[in-house]
Amino acid sequence: AREAGGNTYRHYARGLTDYARERVTMSSELNRAIERDELQLHYQPLVDTASSRVTGLEVLVRWQHPERGMVLPDSFIRLAEETGLIIPLGAWVLRHACLQAREWEAAGIPFGRIAVNVSGVQIQRSDFARTLESILHETGLGAERLELELTETFVMDLREDAQQLLGDLKDLGIALAMDDFGTGYSSLAYLKGLPFDTLKIDRSFIGGLPDDPASAAIVTAITTLGNSLGFEVLAEGVETQAQRRFLIGVGCRRAQGYLFSPPVAPEAVVRLLTRAARH
Numbered sequence: 349a350r351e352a353g354g355n356t357y358r359h360y361a362r363g364l365t366d367y368a369r370e371r372v373t374m375s376s377e378l379n380r381a382i383e384r385d386e387l388q389l390h391y392q393p394l395v396d397t398a399s400s401r402v403t404g405l406e407v408l409v410r411w412q413h414p415e416r417g418m419v420l421p422d423s424f425i426r427l428a429e430e431t432g433l434i435i436p437l438g439a440w441v442l443r444h445a446c447l448q449a450r451e452w453e454a455a456g457i458p459f460g461r462i463a464v465n466v467s468g469v470q471i472q473r474s475d476f477a478r479t480l481e482s483i484l485h486e487t488g489l490g491a492e493r494l495e496l497e498l499t500e501t502f503v504m505d506l507r508e509d510a511q512q513l514l515g516d517l518k519d520l521g522i523a524l525a526m527d528d529f530g531t532g533y534s535s536l537a538y539l540k541g542l543p544f545d546t547l548k549i550d551r552s553f554i555g556g557l558p559d560d561p562a563s564a565a566i567v568t569a570i571t572t573l574g575n576s577l578g579f580e581v582l583a584e585g586v587e588t589q590a591q592r593r594f595l596i597g598v599g600c601r602r603a604q605g606y607l608f609s610p611p612v613a614p615e616a617v618v619r620l621l622t623r624a625a626r627h
């Protein structure tokens with residue numbers, strides 16, 4: 349739109365710092381990427397900590413940029429949130445993830461459920477629950493096959509609105525996970541009043557296991573309380589057998605991380621799941 353303004357745009361662009369100019373370029377490219385299907389979804393197994401059995405798949409977006417190659421979400425999700433592009437991007441991710449899951453379901457591939465990351469900006473739109481409902485309807489995926497991951501910081505920002513908003517989502521029959529748990533200073537007492545199914549302990553606490561006493565204490569406390577409050581507790585970023593053994597010891601029944609598998613393309617998911625099923 350600004351380009352159509354000719355002079356106005358050029359004048360405006362000249363006044364920007366390199367950083368800001370880079371952002372302008374990137375957001376128009378991202379906009380195009382959504383329209384031209386340059387986005388891809390990768391999937392990372394969520395597993396049973398002790399048996400490695402796959403219980404679900406987390407959906408992680410990638411951007412296959414024509415010149416820059418594969419771009420990871422940390423470098424464009426925030427920009428997408430700030431520019432509003434997260435709305436079409438988020439809908440694209442949800443629709444494609446549900447379509448893919450429906451396809452696997454039809455082919456008898458035992459993926460458990462898919463877990464999709466949703467941004468606070470996306471969820472706060474008044475029509476989010478309806479959009480989600482129509483995506484489930486369109487794709488034919490059962491709601492019990494879908495989990496949404498929301499970050500702890502976002503949920504805390506919601507305050508009194510959290511109960512209503514999350515309740516509307518739960519009413520659709522989907523599961524809810526609190527992502528990056530432990531980084532946002534919310535209390536387990538506060539959580540108890542919210543309709544979450546899963547707590548995902550942030551990777552930053554797992555890296556120090558088993559030797560760092562603070563990490564060990566935090567992970568033990570979250571797991572013990574989380575289990576007794578009826579949440580499914582999952583540890584993110586598990587990279588070593590020593591970390592896994594610690595988690596099994598404290599009763600953390602779910603895990604995710606490079607020890608089990610990195611995020612992979614859909615074709616590799618099928619190989620991974622059919623291989624696991626045969627063993």
Ligand code: C2E
Pocket residue numbers: 392407408409420421422425438441465466467527528551584585586587604605606607610611
């Ligand atoms: P997240 O939700 O915390 O996702 C987990 C991140 O940890 C992923 O990074 C994953 O590749 C990485 N990871 C998994 N296992 C390990 C491990 O063992 N060690 C280490 N060091 N890292 C591990 P990724 O794919 O780069 O995604 C980064 C973040 O971008 C995600 O963090 C999530 O917040 C956001 N994101 C990704 N896809 C979407 C999306 O579709 N929508 C939204 N709103 N956000 C997304």
Ligand code: CA
Pocket residue numbers: 406465497527
């Ligand atoms: Ca996540």
Ligand code: CA
Pocket residue numbers: 527528548550551584
């Ligand atoms: Ca996370």
Ligand code: CA
Pocket residue numbers: 528
């Ligand atoms: Ca994270």
